[in-house]
Amino acid sequence: MQCPPPLLLGVDFSSSPSRRKPIVMALGERSGARVRLRALEAFDTLDALGRWLAAPGHWVGGFDLPFGLPRELVAQLNWPLVWEDCMQHYRQLTRAQIRDTFAAFCAARPVGGKFAHRATDLPAGSSPSMKWVNPPVAYMLHAGVPLLLDAGVHLPGLHAGDPARVALEAYPGLLAREVLQRRSYKSDVRAQQTSERLIARKDLVTALELGRTRLGLQLQLSHAQRDALVDDARGDRLDAVLCLLQAAWADARHAAGDALYGLPPALDPLEGWIVTA
Numbered sequence: 141m142q143c144p145p146p147l148l149l150g151v152d153f154s155s156s157p158s159r160r161k162p163i164v165m166a167l168g169e170r171s172g173a174r175v176r177l178r179a180l181e182a183f184d185t186l187d188a189l190g191r192w193l194a195a196p197g198h199w200v201g202g203f204d205l206p207f208g209l210p211r212e213l214v215a216q217l218n219w220p221l222v223w224e225d226c227m228q229h230y231r232q233l234t235r236a237q238i239r240d241t242f243a244a245f246c247a248a249r250p251v252g253g254k255f256a257h258r259a260t261d262l263p264a265g266s267s268p269s270m271k272w273v274n275p276p277v278a279y280m281l282h283a284g285v286p287l288l289l290d291a292g293v294h295l296p297g298l299h300a301g302d303p304a305r306v307a308l309e310a311y312p313g314l315l316a317r318e319v320l321q322r323r324s325y326k327s328d329v330r331a332q333q334t335s336e337r338l339i340a341r342k343d344l345v346t347a348l349e350l351g352r353t354r355l356g357l358q359l360q361l362s363h364a365q366r367d368a369l370v371d372d373a374r375g376d377r378l379d380a381v382l383c384l385l386q387a388a389w390a391d392a393r394h395a396a397g398d399a400l401y402g403l404p405p406a407l408d409p410l411e412g413w414i415v416t417a
Contacts, residue, residue: 143198144198145169145170145171145391145395146198146199146200146304146306146391147167147168147169147197147198147199147200148167148168148169148170148175148199148200148201148384148387148388148391149165149166149167149168149199149200149201149202149383149384149387150165150166150168150201150202150204150310150379150380150381150382150383150384150385150386150387151163151164151165151166151189151201151202151203151204151310151380151383152164152165152204152312152376152377152379152380152383153203153204153205153280153283153284154280155205155276155279155280155282155283155284156279156283157183157184157185157186157189158184159184161328161374161376162182162183162184162376163182163183163186163189164180164181164182164376164377164379164380165180165181165182165183165189165192165380166179166180166377166380166381166383166384167179167180167181167384168381168384168388170357170388170391170392173351173356173357173358174357174358174360175357175358175359175360175384175385175388176360177359177360177361177362177365177381177384180365180368180377180380186283186287189287190287190290190291193287193288193291193293193305193307194290194291194292196304197304197305198304198305199304199305199306200306200308200387200390200391200394200401201305201306201307201308201383201387202308202309202310202383202384202385202386202387202390202415203284203288203307203308203309203310203383204310204311204312204379204380204383205277205280205281205283205284205285205309206258206266206269206277206278206280206281206309206412207281207285207288207295207298207307207309207412208223208226208227208258208269208281208298208408208410208411208412209226209230209258209269209270209281209410209411210256210257210258210268210269210270210411211258211408211410211411212256212257213242213245213256213270214226214410216245216256217241217245221410222410223298223299223409223410223412224289224299226410227285227286227289228289230281230282230285231282231285231286231289233282235272235279235282238272238278238279238282239272239278242270242272242278243272245270255268255270255271256268256270258408258411258412259407259408259411259413260407260411260412260413260414260417263417264311264314264414264417265311265313265314265317266311266313266314266414266417269281288307291305292305293305293306293307294306294307295307295308295412296308296399296400296401296403297400297403297407297409297412297413298409298412306394306401308386308387308390308401308403308415309412309413309414309415310382310383310386310387310414310415310416311383311386311414311417312378312379312380312382312383312386314386314414314416314417315353315355315382315385315386315416316344316382318353318354319343319344319347319348319352319353320340320343320344323336323340323343324336324337324340325337325340325341325344325375325378326341326372326373326374326375326378326379327373327374327375328374330373333373337373338370338373341369341370341372341375341378342370344378345359345361345366345369345370345378348381348382348385349361349366353385355385355386355388355389355416356389357385357388357389357392359381359385369381386415386416387415389402389415389416390402390403390415390416401415402415402416403415
């Protein structure tokens, strides 16, 4: 008997969620090249998301947070070079310790090369996972990866867990830039929530519905869902949907026999890789 297809998730993550700025999860399903958005959910706390992830289920999710640190950084700090050991060490640190340690690392390096990068950063166009400001992705890793570890989920290429619950590192900016190039589509600052950004969100949603990306997937939305994505000037809902589409692409690769869900076979098992990069 054939297994039913998994639920698909896209998670716009925050290391300090609140009722005003929650973690947003897009839930969907794939049928061939069509991806239907089923619902958008919000989590006000890390604990609430952790409980959802730990519950029994059958899903493939794309999470907008880094899953690993640069090997160059880890080696220089004499931290464990095995991914799970490194993450268990990292989770014991406070944010202040992370900031001070990474700031000292950067201070000792030349201008233009302050940060260490993962191999995936250049093809994905992502911020280095050791950045603690603008955006604070080092804190996102610190808050998010322990939730995934404690939930016992499977992280392809990094950590064996429950094969029915699969978490992949996603990055919405990678897919958004493919459509919009350098046009901005969101801002957390009310004064910067301009008509130009509104038009960019409309253009991005239209491109996703028409399947005009290299992922080869068409997003299916109701009129109300389309309005919800376009009207969200912060872009959190749209970012969750972009991660959902990256998870759908990975699910299609796995359905075709790829155990790594489209991740490169030669990925660094300490650093991880952003799906679709």
